[in-house]
Amino acid sequence: MRDFRLYAITGEEFHPGKELVTVMEEAILGGADIIQLRDKNSSKRELLRKARALRELTRKHQVTFIVNDHIDIALAVDADGIHLGQDDLPLQEARKLVGNKIIGISTHVIGEARRAEAEGADYIGVGPVFPTKSKADVVDPVTTAYVREAAAEIRIPFVAIGGIKLHNVDEVLAAGASRICAISEIVGSADIRGTCRKFLEKMNEYQGG
Template sequence: MRDFRLYAITDERSHPGRELAEVMEEAILGGADIVQLRDKHSDRAVVLEKAKVLRELTRRYDVPFIVNDYIDIALEVNADGIHLGQGDTPLLAARKLVGDKIIGISTHAIEEALLAEQQGADYIGVGPIYPTATKADAEPVTLSYVREVAARIRIPFVAIGGIKLHNVDEVLAAGAKRICAVTEIVGSLNVRRTCEAFIRKLEQGGAIHGV
């Protein structure tokens, strides 16, 4: 898969009154180079319509488009890939359905990361690093997990969970090269500017506040 640095995930609850496509376009213009549709609340028909809108947007900007959980919707709109949690369709079963499309897997422990790598995941999510409202019941994995993954995992990984502009330097200094922020991006009053600020942090690689 094409490498990436800044992963943007949808969360419409964070931007009431603003259109999904408008917010995600601003993220792309600010430097987000992969976009995921994540909607755990709407029914399938609504998610499908959102997927169609974001597929058109990401195609226009040549940005990979990932659908969370809904393999059938990803196939229907010809998304570039899917993202699965530990409780979703097993990776090997998903691979049979999606072929060579991108498959990302959320991981919370090194055993999960190693298994995902062994089974052919294209990338893994590492988190939540910090407490986060998007997964309030999840125990933070802390920076120690980032360091462990950076040392032992060869496939791309993206740090996620509670990452903000004020703490991203320490995540990068722990070994992350790709980060995902949800509410910090889509809930921002200026989405494009926030993404640009994250890109600057990524370019500096955590050098300002190394740990």
């Protein structure tokens, strides 16, 4: 998969009155280089509509497009990959369905990260680092201690996620993260493009970019 630094996930509840594609395009123009469609409430028909629109957008800007949970939707729109949680279809079974498409796995402890890496995940999510309101079924925060563990041991790409804001991202970067995911801080921002650029500026400070 193409490497990435700033991962933006959809969260329509954080931008009422704004079109999904408009919001996500602003994120891309600000520097987000991987986009995930995550929607726990829409019907399959509505999910397909949104996925098609985001697939068109991401192709236009040549950024990676991931669909959360719904393998059928990802295949229907030829998304670049899927993202699965610990309670979703096992990685090895998902691989049979999606072939060489990207598979990302959410992890909350180092054992889950090790297993995902061993089973062939293309990347993992590490989190939630801080308390977050972006997911109803969220587990307890893993803190930056888990970020440090992943940075020390995991060799596939990992992205820190969960409650990450401009005011606390320095803690995550200092712990060893080189890829950041944000939801509400990006899509709920009055200046989406500017917020993404500020994240990247902070990342550059730590990574010498």
